[in-house]
Amino acid sequence: MASELDLSSSFIPSLYKPAALLPIARHRQSLLYLVETYPVTIVVGQTGSGKTTQLPQYLDQAGWCVDGKTIAVTQPRRVAATTVAARVAEEMRCKVGEEVGYSIRFEDLTSPATRIKFLTDGMLLREALVDPLLSRYSVIMVDEAHERSLSTDVLLGILKKIGKKRPELRIVISSATLQAEDFLRFFAGEELQKDEDSNEIGGSVGRIISLEGRMYPVDILFLDSPAEDYVERAVKTVFDIHSQEADGDILLFLTGREEIDTAIQLISEHAATLRSKTQSVLPLPLYAGLTTEQQLYVFEPAPENTRKVIVSTNIAEASVTIDGICYVVDCGFAKLRAYNPNTGIETLTAVPISKASATQRAGRAGRTKPGKCFRLYTQQAYEQLPDVAIPEIQRSNLAPVIMQLKALGIDNIVRFDFLTPPPAELVIRALELLFSLGTIDDYAKLTKPLGMRMAELAVDPMMGKVLLSAQTFGCLNEILSIAAMVSLQGSVWVQHDSDRKNAESMRRKFAVEEGDHLTYLNVYQAFVTKGKKDSKWCRDNLLNYKSLQRAVSIRAQLKRYLERFGISVDENPPLSTSRGPDLSGQPERVQRCLTTGYFAHAAKMQPDGTFKTVSGDLTLYAHPSSIMFNRKVDWVIFHEILQTGDKTYIRDISKIEKSYLLEYAPEYYRVK
DNA sequence: GAGCACTGC
Incomplete structure (x- = not known):
């Protein structure tokens, strides 16, 4: 997995340029002047300009961290946050976690001494849930903003709002040339003017500065x-x-x-x-x-x-x-x-x-x-x-984004200042889903406690609803493991082209008649018990060791959230799936519980083995990675629906009874 | 019979 590709430590030496020789060194005074003078500075810097590693150090040296304030530098990727922190710590001759630290999901290497903090932009958004004005930061630098990831765009909108309430906050955006003016125009609003004589763009809000890179032609x-x-x-x-x-x-x-x-x-x-x-x-x-x-x-x-x-x-x-x-x-x-x-x-x-x-x-x-x-x-x-x-943000399912914005106190999504607003149909679709899940009420406000809690859980809204229903079905323990496994997004098994047959028989060892979710539960249970969290055991069973370790972390985190909500998790009751002794009808509880979140993702198998949605206007195929591929079932719910080429596949599929749909989503299926 | 890349205290 790319997110686990952590090679940089062995490659740092080749990237090393003595800091004084970096192109950015000549611009030190201008950079500090701009940040001192304007609330927003757009830094256009090519690869190798040193903006990510040097600018935070200049700001620290110039006193932006006095009185206990911190400089935040966000990255779109986890690997970048950790490796850049390591390099800056080395330049500042400290350990990571002291003056320089990083914070990503599951890893917080910061301390009260930390003055420069690298973090994923998603992580900074999470912090805003607790500290809406991000008051501990004197400067927030959004790196690689031109990539326009979902969380970068949301963060920029939030920062614009925060900037109005905290005029002393300094915002630095690092961008590729093409988009620099868009960013400045976004923050400056109508105030931005172009000086025809100097060709300079700006206003009282901010300025653009360009740094040359270290690139060969x-x-x-x-x-x-x-x-x-x-x-x-x-x-x-x-x-x-x-x-x-x-x-x-x-x-x-x-x-x-x-x-x-x-x-x-x-x-x-x-x-x-x-x-x-x-x-x-x-x-x-x-x-x-x-x-x-x-x-x-x-x-x-x-x-x-x-x-x-x-x-x-x-x-x-x-x-x-x-x-x-x-x-x-x-x-x-x-x-x-x-x-x-x-x-x-x-x-x-x-x-x-x-x-x-x-x-x-x-x-x-x-x-x-x-x-x-x-x-x-x-x-x-x-x-x-x-x-x-x-x-x-203009081509994604916005349900998670809108839920997050509402949790940050932004209720009027239509009036929220996006860098580029998402199409209305995306917003409407997301609001409809959130309403049907009970996340928001008739006034589009987060419900209490369900909607609030769903927004706090780091899973998508459908799975969030399932987790928060699990206690009443008496299967919280199982659902926690299933939710963790589903968030691995298909990386449970390693893929080997060479021995496809073998891979299939390995998968069958864990297969459960009820579907993929209970199969995942079986794999998870085997990993933490029989597998003893052992990498050799995983290799023998063609399971992805790193992914399963990650599932253990995700599960622990979800459990902590639920306990914070006052929902206690009993780890003890014996598990039962169709492979084990069925002591308590547990598979059915899980199937019912899954339906409370995934009712909108329901399908019925046709005589020819394909599936049709409830409205009947779409032909769906079970993805070949599913346990339900080539099996006979009637009604199912699924986690994901994805069109590749000319076929539409459903993935992570579980059997249900039709009656569950009417029972748990009477409003949604009212007329059918 | 098959899948671009990311992310969340």
Whole structure:
């Protein structure tokens, strides 16, 4: 899993530049002046400018942490928060957790001495639940804001609100060039003016400052005419580079696992035909679905006389940085998730990337010396790409976001100041779901205590409702484990293409007739008892050790929340599933309890083995990863619905009785 | 018979 890919400690030395030599050092005085003078500073800085590591230290030295205040620096990713903290701590000659610390879910390495704190932007939002004005921070720097992640966008809206109430608070936004003015305009509102003489933009609210990066030039090359098959064309390009260009590794961007496997295969086949005298080629896959060990190969130096060709998804665009890349081959596409508010279905499809993405991909070739980027599309096609991708907030299921905003005291979602407002249909759909779950009332206010508690739990609203119903069904212990397993999002089993049959029989060992949820419960129970939390036991059973460890942490955290609500968890009653002795009708309780949250995700199996939604207008397929794949059932509820290619799949499926739907969602199913 | 990338005290 990418989130567990923690390689940076071994790579810090190569990234090290003496701080005084970083381009940002020349701008120290101007930066401090801007932060001193204006509430908002937009820092445009390329890779290697040192903004993330140096600016917080300048601010600390300039006195922004006197009287016990802290500087917060947010990151969209956990790995970034921990590794940047480690580097800054080293520069400040302290241990992580002393003057410099970080805070991410399950790990809080901060202390009363901490003056610079790195944290995920999601984490800062959680802090705002307890401290709505984020009063302990004198400066809040939002790094990588141009990525426009869901939580970054929510955070920016919240910060604008807080800024009005705390004029002394300083907000620093780090952004790519393309969006800097949008950010400033957002914070400045109508007050922003453009000075035609100096071409400077600003007002009393803020200013933009640009820092040069430490990048080498990258030559961009386009195709003369469009490629018919970009995977084939990519492989041809790789070998053209190999035979005609100087030493240096190649990074090839494709959209997904299937394309990557095909390309690796083609490259291996062709490489075998090369004359033995020439330098050889080593193709390596990189995508989030690989295990950590498999991902680590891309960081190892290639053997002598060997050129690495890393074939990667978008993960190498921003999340994973590999040194030594001199050539980038860019297919021009990426798979993106989108949410259809009319059907409530998520889609995962390959779409053309933005100009900003294309620039970011090309930049991956210029980290160690001048490089080249081969774009597998025409310059004309490039000109037609959108400047930036549609932000997540405009293409996501907003139920969790709206629940969070309401918990932060923002009840009027329509009037909330978003950087880019989400489409009305998304907001309406989310409000409808929250209302049907009992999270909000007729006035769209969070209900007490249900809605308030759901917002505090770190799970999506449907599962939150299930957790908060579990006590009345007498299956809280089981639901806690199930909720933790479902939040692993499919990473319970490791995937091996080689022995698909074996994988299937391993899965069957844990399979439960009632469906995926109780199967997960079985796996979890086996892991904490028989498996003794043992990595070898996991390997033998093709289970993902790191994921299951994570499930243990998530479960413990959820349990702590529930106990804080006064809901006690009895760990003792014996578990029973259809595999074990059925002592108390426990599977049925779990099935009933799941229905209280997932009634809107119900489907009925047809004679041909496909499923139909309650309204009957959609044909759904059980995802092949489900225990319900190729099985006979009647009614089911499911966790997720996802359209890929021309089929719509449901995942994490459990059997229910039709009567449960009417019993637990009478309003929702009133007329049917 | 199959899946882009992230995240939550």
